[in-house]
Amino acid sequence: MAVDENTVRRVAHLARIALPEDRLAPMAAEINGILAWIDQLNEVDVEGVAPMTSVVAAKLPLREDVVTDGGDARKVLANAPKTEDGFFVVPKVVE
């Protein structure tokens, strides 16, 4: 098995998703099923092939380094779960 419960626990923590203990084994099985199917990619000869990093052969455009937007804190905060005095309120980060 490529992926065991410990790996799922570690990956879930990396992804910041709380996965209950009883979901670890089923999730490992599901992921292994998918990875087993994906393993057929090993049949492809990719010797000397460059990885595709851009779908269209276009150069990323550059623009002047100037402010083009902003200055509306009200809009930025409009969907925040918690705000106070024009700031986001988040759980305590520093003890």
Added chain:
Amino acid sequence: MSDLTKLTLADALDALAAKKVSSVELTDAFLAAIDKANPHLNAYVVVTHKKARKMAAESDARRAKGKAGRLDGAPLGIKDLFCTEGVRSTACSAVLGDFTPTYESTVTANLWRDGAVMLGKLNMDEFAMGSSNETSAFGPVTNPWRSSGSNAKLTPGGSSGGSASATAAYLCLAATATDTGGSIRQPASFTGTVGIKPTYGRCSRWGIVAFASSLDQAGPIAKTVKDAAIMLTSMCGHDAKDSTSLNVETPDFTKAVGRSVKGLKIGVPKEYRVDGMPAEIDALWEQGIAQLKDAGCEIVPVSLPHTKYALPAYYIIAPAEASSNLARYDGMRFGARKAGKDLTETYEATRAAGFGKEVQRRILIGTYVLSAGYYDAYYLRAQKVRSRIAEDFTNVFDKVDAILTPTAPSAAFALGEKAGDPVQMYLNDIFTVTTNLAGLPGISVPAGLDAKGLPLGLQVIGRALDEETVFAVASALEKAAGFTAKPGVWW
């Protein structure tokens, strides 16, 4: 006029221009149809009655002054993946809570610029991850089509299930949709509608909730090829706010509809004849080949040797990009927050409660294939295979002008039928995902019915930025197939 909701977009625009109908009348007819049908079909997750009537009245006023735009007064449905200012936009995920954007996506802004009217937001698979609309936080959409002699609820496909169902069930003139692996074309095939994914970069992705940024493209689902061309002409255009948006002119795609296909070379790839494909789909494909031959096309057998590796490569690349894109949903700046004992636990609880099962699975796979020690074996290899797949198309397009394939390996299936097996569900996109990986345009056109009376589509794939040939071939198929079947109204 008898039933306004049955009009095509082109006919509705003609009727509006001839002042045979007002946008307010048209919009009211659609709102009434939605109110009646939606409890049965669940195609809309938000119906914007008030906004629709206001936009319609404004359109009528513009038209009275002789200032009507290309889509003026046409009531449309908008997939919930598009951010719409002042209207809840959640990508059908609980993690976004009641997120109400303070801005408008570029594609929808283009539609409103041309005078269109918004009827509401359409249901979809959560974050566009699914092929049956069953992963939506708002429940599945029902296909208006039923197998003959059965009342079983069928899927409209996904992820743009709401867009396809609403268009097929006369709940909008046309709809916006998006396609990352087949999410426009497979639902179009399942509902007897037309859906096109344009070349990557034609439509701005700005303001569309991101799933896999190198694959995501917007496009329309419509009743006819011409309607799809009208929609796409308005949706496309360069946008400085999306760095991958192509700075090219948008042609008037409607001019390509009905254009002669005489002398065009049409490729038929042998790798798309897969094991276990129903004989009916094969027969339909043969019929499409014969129809294009009759229309003067030259049929050329071609080979796309890496086709079978497209889906496995996609299921590394798409989850990898998704795991990165979806990192933003942390419950701090927007969306629903679930408190834990500290910051990390708050993140973990928020994301566990907010993301559905399929989305969690894909984030975990994406995180895994990008993690230290696995990146080269999975992600880098998949990106190399992607180059191979794109190369296959480059080679074939040296010899042909367009490629004809089936759209999906089956007709619409029952809700719940494939929900337990992710790989079976993924196989729905076997014929569509290749064009996302290569960035090419692809359209699905309804071509016939299977033995159970369900619609089946054919796909036309074109060269990058050659949507015009795609539209020309699609309209030749549409004309030859004479597909006029409609679902019986039971809702």
